[in-house]
Amino acid sequence: MTKNLLALAIFGAFAGAAQAQSNVAVYGAMDIGLIKATGETLAIGRGDNNKLGFKGTEDLGNGLSANFRIEMRFEPDTGTTESGGRRPLFQGRSVVGLSGPFGSIKLGRDLTAVQDPIGDFDPFGFQTVGSLDAILGNYSTDPSYAGSSGNRLSNGVYYSTPSMGGFQVNATLASKEGLNGGPQLNSNPYSLSATYANGPLATLVGVERSTAEDKFWTVSGAYRVGVANLIASYSRLNRAVGVKDTNWLVAADIAVGVGSVKVGYGQVKPENAGANKQVSLGYWHNLSKRTMLYTDATRRKPAVGDSSNAFDVGIHHTF
Template sequence: MKKQLLALAAFTAVSGMASAQSSVTIYGLMDTGLVKETGSDLKMAQFHASRIGFKGSENLGSGYKAIFQLEKRFTVNNGEMSGVDWEGASNVGLAGPFGTVRLGRVNEIETESFSRLDPFGEDGIASILLSTQHFWRISNTIRYDSPVFNGFYLNATYTLGTNTDKESRNTYGDTLKQYGADNDGYALSLNYDNGPLLLLANFSRPSDSNNSTIWSVGGAYKFGGLRVAFGYEKTDDRGWKPHATGSAFSNKLEGVRSKQDSYVLSADYTTGPHKVAAAFNYMKVKDIKTGEGSGNNSDFLNGYDSGDAKKYSIGYFYNLSKRTMLYGQLAYTDFEDKTLARFFRGSQFNGDSVTGVSIGIDHKF
């Protein structure tokens, strides 16, 4: 009996040491509400993507630690999972005085950085119009995040493209090789975030995109509870975009090339539990071409060269507590014509403008 008590005491001591050196956090977000937009019925949808995640670290000593993150995305209204199994994140890495290095599925840094200029975070019906080379997360990636030096910090990623080696590539790889769309990807983001001032500059070349590029600059300044922001984003879409399911194209405009110039001007004001936000977004789409690989659902763009869109968004947010928020949003998008509306909304859309309204609840845990 004495030996058993000694063994139990030793196990308890070792377990206590292990738990002191490592930790795992379970976190999540539940969001759903009602959305009504032009051309669609009233439906349940979300503002922020609902998720459950696990992240942790192990102390390795001398200021170094091992880290990991796993995050699952889903929709609350029907319980369905979205994307790949761990769509939100799936990575492991090391952190120390040098910064952080992670390998796996991570946030795309140009999107992560530029979204801070949109008070709606490029989410929901009030989001600014998204580039056709927009990504929230990317797979098969090495990501580096530097330490912060007087408000300055650097993020960089390198993404491996699809295997297109002659002896091992699959049908998707064959297609990429045929159209010359196979390439590795990389991105760089330089940010200054110190006190009331935020400045950012980003460049990204997505993998397997036929060397499509996107770059952006912008800034924000905070006056007490008021924050104003302005940004510019330029996209050169060469008609290809990697897709999680392995499809050679990711959207309804297969093989369509275009150049996009997007400007955003926004403001938000916070006082106590209340927050009011507004944004104006202007996007010019030009040099539209339907080339090799384009599908029948892009025929409506034949002979169409350019157009512009203006989007106006407002929103109100009320924090019931530190973790629970109610929200309401209203957005109106004015497209130059029906063809450009279909470029953004899909080939079945028949209007030249979109009005949307949403209300919902967001709870973090």
């Protein structure tokens, strides 16, 4: 009996040490609301991606840690996996890597060095009908996934330097291998960015080559003045076929009590064509740190054809 108690005590001590050195968490988001767009019936939909993920860190000692993260998407109104032809189960993220004094390196599928920080320069954060088209324009990092937002690369290596006074350099390089039996790519997709975030100022400078060999570069900045975060972004898309797009936007995210008013205007202008214009307005109300109510409206005016409107109201909860 004494030996059994001693064995249990030793096992418990080791288990406690392992638990202290490792951390695994379940996280996610639920977003659902009502959406009405011109020419469409009122529908139950989502403003943000609904996700379920697992992430963990293991302390390896001497400042070195092992990390992993996997994240899947689903439709909130039906409970099915996300529709639209997005084929990977863990299409959101699927990476494992190491971090330490050198920064962090990971392998797998994730947001690229440009696509990860660029959402900070859309006051709607790529969420809701208000999301400004001009933040990316007609660009897609990986257009091979039909129905996908195309802002991730598979078979990639991701590196970020340590943050030095708010300044950080990020790099992504993907292999040429074809996906789902497709042909091998002609060149390696890559993404490079330099970001700065310190005090009231945040900036992003980035360049990226897609799986279709389109090249996208952007310069974006935000500056906080009192309760308002003022945002501007300019980008160019040089398509492999020779057509160029120019995108720009101006926006603001203004704190109002426990919520925020979001407003923005942007243009996407293909070469030798008129500009596609968009204006958006929204209000997001925080009920807690994890739950908010939102409502947004947007109007798009294409260079050719009729204008269209969209409106939403919904609830967003993170866990």
